[in-house]
Amino acid sequence: MEFILASGSIRRQELLERLGIDFQILVSQFDESSVPYKGDPESYVETLALKKAENILNDKTRNSFILGADTVVCVKGKILGKPENREDAFSMMKSLQDNAHEVYSGLALIHESDGICETASIRTSVQFSPMTDEEITQYLDKNEWQDKAGAYGIQGSAGLFIEGIEGDYYNVMGLPLNTLYKILKKHQIIM
Amino acid sequence: MEFILASGSIRRQELLERLGIDFQILVSQFDESSVPYKGDPESYVETLALKKAENILNDKTRNSFILGADTVVCVKGKILGKPENREDAFSMMKSLQDNAHEVYSGLALIHESDGICETASIRTSVQFSPMTDEEITQYLDKNEWQDKAGAYGIQGSAGLFIEGIEGDYYNVMGLPLNTLYKILKKHQIIM
Numbered sequence: 001m002e003f004i005l006a007s008g009s010i011r012r013q014e015l016l017e018r019l020g021i022d023f024q025i026l027v028s029q030f031d032e033s034s035v036p037y038k039g040d041p042e043s044y045v046e047t048l049a050l051k052k053a054e055n056i057l058n059d060k061t062r063n064s065f066i067l068g069a070d071t072v073v074c075v076k077g078k079i080l081g082k083p084e085n086r087e088d089a090f091s092m093m094k095s096l097q098d099n100a101h102e103v104y105s106g107l108a109l110i111h112e113s114d115g116i117c118e119t120a121s122i123r124t125s126v127q128f129s130p131m132t133d134e135e136i137t138q139y140l141d142k143n144e145w146q147d148k149a150g151a152y153g154i155q156g157s158a159g160l161f162i163e164g165i166e167g168d169y170y171n172v173m174g175l176p177l178n179t180l181y182k183i184l185k186k187h188q189i190i191m
Numbered sequence: 192m193e194f195i196l197a198s199g200s201i202r203r204q205e206l207l208e209r210l211g212i213d214f215q216i217l218v219s220q221f222d223e224s225s226v227p228y229k230g231d232p233e234s235y236v237e238t239l240a241l242k243k244a245e246n247i248l249n250d251k252t253r254n255s256f257i258l259g260a261d262t263v264v265c266v267k268g269k270i271l272g273k274p275e276n277r278e279d280a281f282s283m284m285k286s287l288q289d290n291a292h293e294v295y296s297g298l299a300l301i302h303e304s305d306g307i308c309e310t311a312s313i314r315t316s317v318q319f320s321p322m323t324d325e326e327i328t329q330y331l332d333k334n335e336w337q338d339k340a341g342a343y344g345i346q347g348s349a350g351l352f353i354e355g356i357e358g359d360y361y362n363v364m365g366l367p368l369n370t371l372y373k374i375l376k377k378h379q380i381i382m
Contacts, residue, residue, distance in 0.1 A: 018348060124355070129369060154360075157209060160372045164315070164358040170350065178320060181351045 002064040003189065006052045011153070012069060015175040021190060026061070028052035028068065037079050042121040044079070045070045045106030050119055053108045062112035065189060069108075071174045073150030075101035080150040089145040090136060096150065097131035097161070103150075103172045109183055118183055122176040124167030126154070131161055193255040194380065197243045202344070203260060206366040212381060217252070219243035219259065228270050233312040235270070236261045236297030241310055244299045253303035256380060260299075262365045264341030266292035271341040280336035281327060287341065288322035288352070294341075294363045300374055309374060313367040315358030317345070322352055 005016055008027035016023060030052045037044050053068030073080040075095050083089035103126060108119045131139070139158060145151040152158035154165075154172040170177040184190045196207055199218035207214060221242045228235050244259030264271040266286050274280035294317055299310045322330070330349060336342040343349035345356075345363040361368040375381045 018351065129373075159361065160209065160368050162359070163369050165360060166357050167355040168353070169345075169356060169360045177351050178354050182320070 001189065004056065004061060004064050004066045006056050006066055006068045009069075009174055011155075011173050012175045015170055015173060015177060016067075016180075018177065019181060019184060019190060021184070023067075026056045026066075028055040030055040032070075039077070041072060041074045041079065041102070041104040042106075042123070045072055045104045046108065046119040046121045047106070049106035049108035050110070050117075053110045057110070057112055065109060065111050065116075065187070067107065067109050067180075069105060069175055071103065071105040071149055071171075073101060073103055075099065075150075082147055082149055083145055083151045086140060086145075089140055089151040092151040093131065093136045093139065093145075096128050096152070097136065098128060100125055100127045101150070102126070105171045105174060105176050107176065107180060107183065109187070111187075116187065118187075120176075120179055120183065122168060122171045122179050124165055124169070124171045126165050126172060127163045129161045129163050135161070192380065195247065195252060195255050195257045197247050197257055197259045200260075200365055202346075202364055203366045206361055206364060206368060207258075207371075209368065210372060210375060210381060212375070214258075217247045217257075219246040221246040223261075230268070232263060232265045232270065232293070232295040233297075233314070236263055236295045237299065237310040237312045238297070240297035240299035241301070241308070244301045248301070248303055256300060256302050256307075256378070258298065258300050258371075260296060260366055262294065262296040262340055262362075264292060264294055266290065266341075273338055273340055274336055274342045277331060277336070280331055280342040283342040284322065284327045284330065284336075287319050287343070288327065289319060291316055291318045292341070293317075296362045296365060296367050298367065298371060298374065300378070302378075307378065309378075311367075311370055311374065313359055313362045313370050315356055315360070315362045317356050317363060318354045320352045320354050326352070 003023040006028040048070035049068040053066045106121045144156045168176045194214040197219040239261035240259040244257045297312045335347045359367045
């Protein structure tokens with residue numbers, strides 16, 4: 001049994017290691033901007049996760065399990081992607097502070113030759129404390145905002161400003177472990 | 192300004208480092224079994240946190256900030272401490288699986304010469320998935336249950352079985368960072 005993670009995210013790789021399975025990494029080259037957001041974050045992240053997994057499907061990988069994943073931050077009905085620059089990150093933190101938002105992760109597990117195609121999406125609510133502009137500036141100075149949807153990682157120093165969450169913590173990190181564990185059990189990938 | 196953490200917990204030390212303050216560690220020798228549990232987990236953890244901080248108070252430390260902390264797991268009105276042996280850990284996991292429980296952490300910050308004595312307690316609910324006896328046995332084989340209240344650490348492999356939480360994740364790890372950050376700001380220990 002060969003298992004492939006279709007993601008270059010170091011955090012996802014570290015989380016998947018906790019499940020104790022051997023896997024290799026093939027980074028999906030799928031262009032996320034080709035999927036328009038139509039207002040339903042759950043189907044959006046499931047679609048992106050599936051497209052990422054399918055992107056590395058070929059004659060060599062059709063007998064392997066391939067896992068795709070995607071995570072977005074959703075505040076006031078708007079999807080926050082990765083900030084383009086520091087100003088963009090500042091404005092994202094302004095919209096998150098003193099507010100609750102939702103994080104959605106999509107999972108897609110495919111096995112072409114066995115005809116397996118399973119997707120799931122998981123939501124976690126995150127409540128941020130009020131932050132002054134000075135606190136946001138101090139936070140941005142740590143340069144953790146780069147390459148992160150919504151300009152923060154819950155496991156980093158933004159964690160100080162999180163009053164609480166409702167749902168799976170690992171979902172906010174990018175890979176909902178409990179749901180993934182159940183899917184892998186169901187397909188007897190882990191015993 | 193000198194800051195002392197009155198806890199030998201590696202996890203608490205790592206979490207406190209995230210606040211970016213310099214601190215030293217003096218491990219409290221307070222005997223927790225001397226405080227009887229009277230059915231109120233919040234006042235129980237606050238009392239234990241305070242007793243731990245006071246335990247290292249002396250002529251040398253009376254001009255320092257001292258932080259004490261305590262964390263308990265509470266299921267069906269019963270406090271779960273650290274398991275005495277593997278059988279005890281098995282029975283704790285049996286009571287946690289397919290069930291919600293509460294984790295309470297108490298904080299106490301004292302500064303004797305300035306007359307500062309502030310305590311707080313924070314609650315987080317944790318929902319475990321159903322676990323078969325075989326899954327509990329596989330989990331116990333990893334030996335992560337030792338020296339942990341309730342026989343698990345949320346950051347370890349028990350995390351696979353946690354469907355979700357309500358509240359501060361770091362509270363479950365042993366140090367509620369958001370609440371602590373606010374207390375340290377209030378006393379201008381961090382700016």
